[in-house]
Amino acid sequence: MLGTLRFKIIVPITILTALVIICISTLVYNQTASTLESQGRATAELTRISFENALTARKTAEDIMNKEMIGQATMTSLLMKKGTNFNEITDLAKRAGIDEFWITDATGKTVLTNVGPAVHLDFSAEPGSQAYAFMDLISGKQKEMSQAAQVRNFDGQVFKYVGVPGWNEPRIVQVGRKGQMLTELDNQIGASPLLARIKSQLSDQIVLAALINKDGKVVAASEKSFSQIPPALSTLMNQASSTTTIKEKSDYYQNKKVTYYAASLSNGQKMVVAISNEVLTRIFTLSIASVLIGIVLVIAFLIWLVSRTLRPLHVMEQSLLMLADGKGDLTKRLPDNTNDEIGRTARAFNQMLDHIQQLIRQIQQSSVQVAASSEQLTASAEQTRSASEQIASIVQELAAQSEQQTKDMETGAHDVQNISKGMEGISQTTGSILDTIGVTVTKATEGNNAIHQAVTQMNSINETMATLAKGVQTLADRSNQINEIIEVITGISAQTNLLALNAAIEAARAGEHGRGFAIVSDEVRKLAEQSAHSAQKIAELVSGIQQETAQTVQFMTTAISEVQEGITVIHTAGLSFTEIEQAIRQVEQQTAKATHAVQTIQDRSRHAVASIQTAHDLIEQAASRTEQISAATEEQLATFEETSASAASLSRMAGDLEASVKKFVV
Template sequence: MGEFNLKKFFSNMFSQVISWNTRTNKQKSIKELVSGKLQKRNWLIRNTNFNIKEFDSKITIATKLYTGFFVTILFFMSALGFAFAKTQQINHINDIIQDQSEYTMEMQRIQYHVHQQLASIKEWTLTGSEKAFNNAQEAKKASQQLEQQLLLETNDQAKKDKLMQIIKADKLISSIWEIKLGPMVRDGHYQVAYHSMVTEDQPIFEQLLGKTDKFVEINKKMNQELQRKAQEESQQAVLVVAAFGFVATILGVACSLLVVNRFINRPLKEVMTGARRIAKGDLTSQIEVGTKDEMGMLANVFNEMVDQLNQIISQLVKYGADIGDESEKLLRGSKSVSNNINMINEIFMELASSAKQEAESAGEALYAAVKAEHTATKGNEAVNLASAKMTEINEQSKLTVELVDNLKEQTNRIKQMLDVVNGIAKQTNLLSLNASIEAARAGEYGRGFAVVANEVRQLADDSSKSVKEITEVIYNIQINTDKVMEVVHSGAKQATEGVVAIKNTGKAFDEITESVKINANMVKQISEATEQVSDNIDQVAASTQHVTSNIDEVASTSQLLDGIAEKLQRTVNNFKV
């Protein structure tokens, strides 16, 4: 608002000054203004012409273009710098708005907890509910924590003062319902506590809520003001960037037109005029541009070209006379060379036939070498496969040996356990015998015990027989296991030897394959070299034929040189040197 009034004040003052000058000294001001502007314009024209001529004569076109581009880019960079500064300012305002919004949300959370605390206190005073009391305690604790957190995070002293008022009011409310209303509720005077709370204490709650509402409203207004300011800054940045961009565009177009029209088109027209004179045969005039830039260099190059053309035409007059004499000598020499070339051509034809036969033989040898290489490769692959299989057989043999060893160890353990069982059976038989003796001594009372002793002795005898049979089976298994172990160990040894033998065979096949590859490569190189020799001979033969035709053309051309020399002399006479 202050910036707007200041602009309006200066605008009104400026309009009043202009109207006053217009009413008092209108005619005088116009004359002085016109005369002053004319003098200033003439001075600018003189200095501008001098500066432009000096600028035109000393600086290259590239520098002139770069200068215009640099000025244009400078304007664009200024606009970008201004836009960046405004963006930083707007970002700062947005950060403040974000902080204010978070602050407002925290205050609204405090309001929520105060409302919850008030509702819980009302319920507590009406019913004496312990749950309502705990809810009020939790709401009080949450609001006080938020208040302390905001107090630590706030740097504005005014906000701190208002926040301290809210904290004091919150503490006052806590002391009221804990100290004043608490004894009433605990004594069961719910109606008295509720009436006291509604009539005497609720205004304090409403005062606290009013302070928080006012605080939230102030923060919202501040956020709205900051948002308005950010929008104004953004609009201002857009206008300034657009203005800078427009000025940079106009300036770039103006610089481009100035450089193109004054520093390129005008000197280029002068160079083109001089080039047309040169094209018409006038080599006596020079091109004058009056600048030292690229156009001046181009004019100097044309002038040097004219000087060189003068020298060349002078030499052409001299050389034209020599061409006729040399053409006669060339005609005589070409006939002799043509005869010799024909003889060489016949010799190369014979060499080409021999080279083709050698190439065919080399091709057959190459085919045989490639076939041998393919066969050796297949043999090597078969050996590698056999080696892999023998390795697997060797591993399986080792595994079989381990399994047979484990089987023998298990049979030994079974035999040991059978020995234990046999001993137990013997002890059981002895115990049953003793039991029978004791039963006989007992007489009639030991008869049942004697029957059991006989059954136990019979069971011990059966166990002994079974142990003997199992022992015989285990013994046979051990004998067969020993035989299997001998066979398996022998097979594993032979498999190991087979793996070594196959690996040696694989190495031999690798050496054979490598030798076959080397021979195949050598045969291939010989075949390629033979084919290349054959091709070269064909090319030489073709070249000799081409040389023969060229010599014939030289002979015919030499006959034309005399006529060309005469035409050249007539053409040179058209130039003005």
């Protein structure tokens, strides 16, 4: 069943049809989903715009009322400055639509109100109360105050109050209005009626619309059962709080598949809209049903169509089986009475049978001739094989001789190449020696020049040392002269000291008249002692200089002697370097001649190697051709053997063919 033609036709077409239907259904589902998503976003955006417009409208209405009440309080403050009374202010409140007004003194106590002539209210009595906040108007902290509409504690009514200070004195002028208009405004554009209208007017697919405050609590919802945010929507609410774009999430609401859309409003609150996905569920169910029904219909139609189309082919199959069971009866033919592809195939097969019938007849006639020819071919092949064996033996002997000559030539060429390589090594060695000798000559010349320079430098040093020795000797003579001068100074100091002593004695004899002379003689004595002390130090320094000068003279004499010996040694080394340089130059000339001789031998060795290589190549070519001839002879011999075997096989095949074709009925 799996290998039938019917199966091969029905299964691919069924699979292709199913894939097409699935692709179309998927495309419709995705397109619908995309459309619903766009519609959902548009609905959510429209809902957000509606909320924003409602917030703007309510805030605008409250601002207008607030400005109107501020104006009324300001006019009342001016009227209070000019002077008024209960009746006048009450009549003004009725005409201006003021529900209440309260006017206090500088302490916050009521002095005038339209509630009654004897009503007294102290605004400062209860700190933290609704009235106490207006005390900032008296203290000057506020220029005007406005409170949102709220429920009063004592009567439960909704009132909105605004206040201004006195015109030119500290007081509170407060105007109150009932919050009925704001309540009516909330009933018209508030959160609850707006959500109800959104659900009923925007789309039938809206399952839920709700308003969430900053604390995450439900302010208003179109469904009373939606009193708090499900945990699954907490993440969506957090995402909506951190961006201005609309966020979405698929989930369930009351067992219904919905998509939640959330967005943040300008006042910090958030709105959420749930749109049903029942349409997608129905489309998905219909798509699956359509695919299954389409596949069943296609399979049924294909079975009917293929069975009807392949009926002539089944007839042909039965006819071919009958022909096969006929054991070589080529006289039977297939039915070809149709004009479709199967009929044309049957006619072509019948024509093929006609050709095969003619071919079998020709084979029967040729098989006898082939058997006779194969026997003759076998005899000829045997004779040719014997001749080829003799030729192959001669060619193998020639090939063996050529191979021996090739080995001898290779040995000679190898020896000559070794000689050539040895001469190349000698040539390279002598070249290296020449290079080394050249470097040695250069270094010897540089060394000789350096020795000459060293001799010159040593002579210069000798002269400098001699000059320095003379200078040191002169310094020693000068030191002796300084020593003599110091001795003279020492003698003068001693005489001066003696004279100062005599002068002191004489001054003592003179008494009071010789006191000044005594002072002078004492100073002279001190100078003489200082001079003797300084002369002593100079004498010590000069003595040290003389000792060091004597040592320097001794060292200079030794240095001069050593420099002279160095000059002699360097001069002798210079003569040795000159002799070495001349000997190296002679070695260089002899090495150059040896290198030239080695180069000549190397060139001749290369020519010999080339000649031997040429002869070797010729012998190898001859040996190669001999091997080719031998191989060709062997191939020819093998061919003849194969021909003989083929002839015998052909003879057997001709017999078998003749026996086989006799089975066919022609």
